[in-house]
Amino acid sequence: MLSSTISAAVNGIDANIISVETYISSGLPMFSIVGLPDAAVKESRDRVVAALKNSGFDFPSKKITVNLAPADIKKEGGSFDLPIALGILACCGKINFETLKSFCSAGELSLDGKIRKVKGVLNMALSLKNFKVKNFIVPFLNRREAAAVNELNIYPFKTLAETVNFLNGAAVEPFSSQDVLQNVQDGHLAQEYDFSEIKGQQYAKRAAEVAAAGAHNMIMSGPPGSGKTMIAKRIPGILPPLEYEESIETTKIWSACGRSFAGGLIKERPFRSPHHTVSAAALAGGGSYPKPGEVSLAHNGVLFLDEFAEFRRDALEILRQPLEDKQITVSRAKNSLVFPASFMLVAAMNPCPCGNFGNPLKRCVCSPLQIRKYKNKISGPLLDRIDICLEVPAVKISELTSMQDGESSASIKERVVKARKIQNERFKGLKIFTNAQMQSKDIKKYCIAESKALELLKNAVEKLNFSARSYDKILKVARTIADLAASEIIKSAHIAEAVQYRAFDREIEN
Numbered sequence: 055m056l057s058s059t060i061s062a063a064v065n066g067i068d069a070n071i072i073s074v075e076t077y078i079s080s081g082l083p084m085f086s087i088v089g090l091p092d093a094a095v096k097e098s099r100d101r102v103v104a105a106l107k108n109s110g111f112d113f114p115s116k117k118i119t120v121n122l123a124p125a126d127i128k129k130e131g132g133s134f135d136l137p138i139a140l141g142i143l144a145c146c147g148k149i150n151f152e153t154l155k156s157f158c159s160a161g162e163l164s165l166d167g168k169i170r171k172v173k174g175v176l177n178m179a180l181s182l183k184n185f186k187v188k189n190f191i192v193p194f195l196n197r198r199e200a201a202a203v204n205e206l207n208i209y210p211f212k213t214l215a216e217t218v219n220f221l222n223g224a225a226v227e228p229f230s231s232q233d234v235l236q237n238v239q240d241g242h243l244a245q246e247y248d249f250s251e252i253k254g255q256q257y258a259k260r261a262a263e264v265a266a267a268g269a270h271n272m273i274m275s276g277p278p279g280s281g282k283t284m285i286a287k288r289i290p291g292i293l294p295p296l297e298y299e300e301s302i303e304t305t306k307i308w309s310a311c312g313r314s315f316a317g318g319l320i321k322e323r324p325f326r327s328p329h330h331t332v333s334a335a336a337l338a339g340g341g342s343y344p345k346p347g348e349v350s351l352a353h354n355g356v357l358f359l360d361e362f363a364e365f366r367r368d369a370l371e372i373l374r375q376p377l378e379d380k381q382i383t384v385s386r387a388k389n390s391l392v393f394p395a396s397f398m399l400v401a402a403m404n405p406c407p408c409g410n411f412g413n414p415l416k417r418c419v420c421s422p423l424q425i426r427k428y429k430n431k432i433s434g435p436l437l438d439r440i441d442i443c444l445e446v447p448a449v450k451i452s453e454l455t456s457m458q459d460g461e462s463s464a465s466i467k468e469r470v471v472k473a474r475k476i477q478n479e480r481f482k483g484l485k486i487f488t489n490a491q492m493q494s495k496d497i498k499k500y501c502i503a504e505s506k507a508l509e510l511l512k513n514a515v516e517k518l519n520f521s522a523r524s525y526d527k528i529l530k531v532a533r534t535i536a537d538l539a540a541s542e543i544i545k546s547a548h549i550a551e552a553v554q555y556r557a558f559d560r561e562i563e564n
């Protein structure tokens with residue numbers, strides 16, 4: 055007796071279609087699975103046997119061979135339990151062969167026959183889209199992410215017994231994807247952090263708006279309690295809503311990692327804030343079956359590195375590739391994978407080890423050498439990829455106790471969205487989307503400033519001793535400020551504001 059059905063194996067953030075063949079012959083009772091790594095085989099076998107028995111089926115005491123093909127594709131255990139159990143049942147005449155052939159399935163079985171949720175169901179569904187089989191049986195808890203792919207018929211089940219009933223003709227409507235798709239744009243309505251809660255700090259809030267508008271990376275330096283973390287957490291809430299494609303991309307990464315998220319698709323821009331003790335591998339991604347790391351989980355959102363100077367040097371250096379290429383290569387002995395990693399970097403640090411350097415209210419107890427060492431922890435090449443550097447002073451008590459609310463995230467976001475639209479128009483047909491992505495030649499072409507503004511920029515560069523790199527960054531940021539003001543040409547006021555966001559260059563020179 056031979057049966058065959060379809061499943062899928064997640065590899066990085068993509069999935070491969072796997073054919074599950076089951077052969078039962080007379081002979082000494084045994085149960086072998088080929089095509090899975092050793093440890094996973096044993097576990098899967100034990101679960102399938104128990105689940106079948108506890109769902110009321112007899113387990114055949116015959117020679118059973120299951121082949122997961124192709125053999126050279128790496129597979130992780132778990133999700134093959136369900137197709138293997140279904141294959142065995144088909145060989146025993148409990149399910150129709152032909153019916154089973156037209157289904158893909160994935161799910162881990164518990165010993166009592168329940169179907170547990172698995173990683174990467176969205177990724178599997180996306181590969182199935184390009185395959186001839188369009189029916190996908192998924193664990194009930196994965197139904198929403200599977201339904202995000204609307205070309206498929208999704209059949210979610212909670213137990214093996216229910217699945218078998220369905221395959222034997224019980225009428226079940228495919229799960230509808232309507233509510234999953236409709237809500238893609240609604241994410242930010244549920245934002246729990248709002249800029250209106252931040253008192254004072256007009257300058258820092260404005261910098262965050264400019265950074266969000268042009269997708270510029272940003273670093274804040276300031277004493278403890280000045281509100282740096284508060285500001286960073288509110289940045290995803292002023293970024294433009296996720297487009298459908300972006301939503302799919304981000305969900306693919308999260309689903310492949312088995313991360314939980316509400317609903318079918320991730321609808322809010324992710325905000326990741328790994329602790330400063332994070333390893334380089336956890337930031338970049340890795341493992342023997344490479345999984346995306348923090349830089350990829352932050353894809354299309356914000357990567358917030360608090361206590362920036364405390365991060366391990368090797369971890370920080372990992373950021374250089376994704377900041378440049380918007381993706382990261384994770385190499386392992388046998389294969390190397392590329393994961394998307396396009397995020398807005400927001401970093402925060404204290405100005406010195408004690409945190410009080412430059413604070414008029416508290417005394418700094420650090421030596422000049424300590425301060426220099428602390429700052430030097432952040433390498434030049436990394437700072438070079440950060441357009442906006444600002445100091446966030448301690449918030450004034452009078453401001454903190456004021457009853458007046460600040461401007462809401464929703465109203466800041468409106469301006470950001472308008473500025474992004476201008477950029478989309480400007481870069482139409484090019485491979486870049488935002489001002490932050492402009493290279494030198496784009497800067498020459500698109501950052502046209504009035505002569506008075508250029509004069510001001512020249513003066514600033516001479517007086518403050520800025521480098522050629524800083525010059526380009528000031529122009530890029532000024533372009534964003536002009537976009538926020540809906541001004542075609544860059545004016546003096548825009549340059550003057552952009553110069554303000556080079557706080558670190560000035561410090562280094564002094």
Ligand SMILES: Nc1ncnc2c1ncn2[C@@H]1O[C@H](COP(=O)(O)OP(=O)(O)OP(=O)(O)O)[C@@H](O)[C@H]1O
Nearest residue numbers: 251252253254255277278279280281282283284449
């Ligand atoms: N501008 C502000 N408006 C309202 N509350 C504020 C403001 N700044 C700070 N706070 C209050 O102070 C607390 C600490 O702020 P936050 O954690 O953002 O500081 P921080 O700059 O990140 O400090 P650290 O350097 O210690 O990380 C906040 O939880 C908030 O209650």
Ligand SMILES: [Mg+2]
Nearest residue numbers: 282283360402
């Ligand atoms: Mg903080």
Ligand SMILES: [Zn+2]
Nearest residue numbers: 406408418420
């Ligand atoms: Zn100090």
